[in-house]
Amino acid sequence: xxxxxxxxxxxxxxxxxxxxxxxxxxxxxxxxxxxxxxxxxxxxxxxxxxxxxxxxxxxxxxxxxxxxxxxxxxxxxxxxxxxxxxxxxxxxxxxxxxxxxxxxxxxxxxxxxxxxxxxxxxxxxxxxxxxxxxxxxxxxxxxxxxxxxxxxxxxxxxxxxxxxxxxxxxxxxxxxxxxxxxxxxxxxxxxxxxxxxxxxxxxxxxxxxxxxxxxxxxxxxxxxxxxxxxxxxxxxxxxxxxxxxxxxxxxxxxxxxxxxxxxxxxxxxxxxxxxxxxxxxxxxxxxxxxxxxxxxxxxxxxxxxxxxxxxxxxxxxxxxxxxxxxxxxxxxxxxxxxxxxxxxxxxxxxxxxxxxxxxxxxxxxxxxxxxxxxxxxxxxxxxxxxxxxxxxxxxxxxxxxxxxxxxxxxxxxxxxxxxxxxxxxxxxxxxxxxxxxxxxxxxxxxxxxxxxxxxxxxxxxxxxxxxxxxxxxxxxxxxxxxxxxxxxxxxxxxxxxxxxxxxxxxxxxxxxxxxxxxxxxxxxxxxxxxxxxxxxxxxxxxxxxxxxxxxxxxxxxxxxxxxxxxxxxxxxxxxxxxxxxxxxxxxxxxxxxxxxxxxxxxxxxxxxxxxxxxxx
Numbered sequence: 120x121x122x123x124x125x126x127x128x129x130x131x132x133x134x135x136x137x138x139x140x141x142x143x144x145x146x147x148x149x150x151x152x153x154x155x156x157x158x159x160x161x162x163x164x165x166x167x168x169x170x171x172x173x174x175x176x177x178x179x180x181x182x183x184x185x186x187x188x189x190x191x192x193x194x195x196x197x198x199x200x201x202x203x204x205x206x207x208x209x210x211x212x213x214x215x216x217x218x219x220x221x222x223x224x225x226x227x228x229x230x231x232x233x234x235x236x237x238x239x240x241x242x243x244x245x246x247x248x249x250x251x252x253x254x255x256x257x258x259x260x261x262x263x264x265x266x267x268x269x270x271x272x273x274x275x276x277x278x279x280x281x282x283x284x285x286x287x288x289x290x291x292x293x294x295x296x297x298x299x300x301x302x303x304x305x306x307x308x309x310x311x312x313x314x315x316x317x318x319x320x321x322x323x324x325x326x327x328x329x330x331x332x333x334x335x336x337x338x339x340x341x342x343x344x345x346x347x348x349x350x351x352x353x354x355x356x357x358x359x360x361x362x363x364x365x366x367x368x369x370x371x372x373x374x375x376x377x378x379x380x381x382x383x384x385x386x387x388x389x390x391x392x393x394x395x396x397x398x399x400x401x402x403x404x405x406x407x408x409x410x411x412x413x414x415x416x417x418x419x420x421x422x423x424x425x426x427x428x429x430x431x432x433x434x435x436x437x438x439x440x441x442x443x444x445x446x447x448x449x450x451x452x453x454x455x456x457x458x459x460x461x462x463x464x465x466x467x468x469x470x471x472x473x474x475x476x477x478x479x480x481x482x483x484x485x486x487x488x489x490x491x492x493x494x495x496x497x498x499x500x501x502x503x504x505x506x507x508x509x510x511x512x513x514x515x516x517x518x519x520x521x522x523x524x525x526x527x528x529x530x531x532x533x534x535x536x537x538x539x540x541x542x543x544x545x546x547x548x549x550x551x552x553x554x555x556x557x558x559x560x561x562x563x564x565x566x567x568x569x570x571x572x573x574x575x576x577x578x579x580x581x582x583x584x585x586x587x588x589x590x591x592x593x594x595x596x597x598x599x600x601x602x603x604x605x606x607x608x609x610x611x612x613x614x615x616x617x618x619x620x621x622x623x624x625x626x627x628x629x630x631x632x633x634x635x636x637x638x639x640x641x642x643x644x645x646x647x648x649x650x651x652x653x654x655x656x657x658x659x660x661x662x663x664x665x666x667x668x669x670x671x672x673x674x675x676x677x678x679x680x681x682x683x684x685x686x687x688x689x690x691x692x693x694x695x696x697x698x699x700x701x702x703x704x705x706x707x708x709x710x711x712x713x714x715x716x717x718x719x720x721x722x723x724x725x726x727x728x729x730x731x732x733x734x735x
Contacts, residue, residue, distance in 0.1 A: 319686055550589065
């Protein structure tokens with residue numbers, strides 16, 4: 120076998136680009152994607168970008184967006200897409216029983232580009248997606264060139280790592296922040312107890328047959344005459360690749376930095392991105408530019424279990440990327456004409472950390488489609504610098520609690536649509552839900568797993584802002600922070616009774632965590648806090664749990680903080696659905712059956728709506 124040298128070519132002057140988001144496909148399976156093209160709508164070739172599978176896709180999202188833009192600037196159209204049952208695509212995880220269905224998705228994406236006039240279509244796949252392309256004759260032969268980027272040694276080896284990585288995220292109790300919080304030592308130290316169900320192995324409710332097909336996936340012997348570039352961390356060809364014509368090998372530089380740490384602390388492998396663009400650019404035949412229909416379909420209709428319509432759009436003056444999910448027959452989104460009936464509620468969903476609008480394990484997508492069955496419109500959006508929304512001009516690194524988000528809250532609430540509006544979010548999205556509720560009257564605010572102490576995150580550079588209304592909601596006074604620095608002080612604070620925390624709040628020595636919630640309640644907003652079970656033993660929460668003036672409802676959750684696990688996430692899903700149903704139906708209020716029952720037990724009682732709750 121002749122080892123070919125991959126070199127970085129001098130690129131031409133970058134061309135202006137544009138992108139469109141929407142759905143493509145036919146039948147029961149519609150895939151969501153982003154099509155990046157030169158701004159004039161013409162390109163000399165096209166590339167399908169196949170992201171890594173499962174949770175690794177979060178880590179590689181920014182890298183694939185960067186690669187797509189680089190390709191478009193070089194005159195090559197690029198299609199990023201999400202596999203069936205992931206992201207904004209159709210189908211439910213429980214309906215995916217074979218990994219071959221995702222190979223069909225890759226072929227469908229290639230077909231989509233060819234239908235738009237592309238004569239040359241390449242396929243770029245990373246990690247287990249590269250194994251999928253190599254193992255599937257359908258996927259490996261559908262492209263005119265193939266890039267296998269950092270493939271695993273086998274499906275079994277990759278799945279073992281993926282399960283261990285997922286269990287670490289779900290059981291470690293650590294909040295993702297810096298790469299030091301998740302190390303190889305952490306992975307090896309985690310207990311390997313069985314999860315409560317197959318879905319908890321990888322975070323999605325995939326049936327056992329799907330996981331078994333993934334486990335049995337071999338790297339395969341390439342059976343294609345198309346040029347193939349294989350990028351590995353060692354620069355050596357993977358075992359079992361076999362001999363095939365037109366093979367080239369290179370180094371997958373920067374993969375370790377890409378997949379260590381949290382999704383918002385990754386470092387993109389820019390050198391490898393440039394190498395891929397150069398290699399593909401040299402392969403595109405010299406011919407007249409093909410004209411592309413640049414816009415994917417921005418509208419899709421599905422079943423959830425009643426019909427609903429989803430559409431992409433921009434929200435507010437800052438044109439934040441958003442997806443609107445509407446019950447069929449409802450009046451279109453704000454700014455559009457329509458004669459359909461107004462929906463009883465529009466629910467805004469805020470980013471969870473640096474995860475995009477789909478939420479953890481596409482929690483927001485499933486919730487939005489479930490709400491459509493209740494007649495509720497929902498809007499899941501990306502704040503500036505997160506997901507698909509561009510960062511504000513002049514801003515540096517994206518900050519989860521960026522002050523720019525504070526300036527966007529009023530804007531997105533006002534632009535959400537006609538009729539009453541409620542907000543919900545998890546983690547940082549929970550904080551921003553309380554901020555939105557403190558700024559203007561809303562029907563309700565549902566904060567799932569808010570961080571109890573914002574002292575550190577709201578005072579660090581890039582997050583500190585005098586515009587915060589809930590900035591001191593869960594913050595410690597300086598004397599409390601000083602005491603926490605010693606183990607003796609921590610022991611004393613841990614043993615202080617809740618009534619003492621209430622007294623310190625009364626005399627002004629320590630602000631109760633209920634203060635920020637009170638600001639939202641004064642606006643007539645019904646506040647629902649979903650707190651993690653482990654926080655029930657923190658006496659500092661006593662004023663929040665027992666204080667009556669703030670009118671907040673407290674619910675205890677058994678789910679992990681970031682909602683990675685499928686089984687516990689379903690309990691939070693039911694809670695959110697019941698709460699939204701209560702807000703949309705004026706006479707229905709969900710309450711807990713008994714304080715002695717396990718978290719997640721709900722009953723629906725016919726009661727009169729509380730005054731002011733639905734008057735907005």
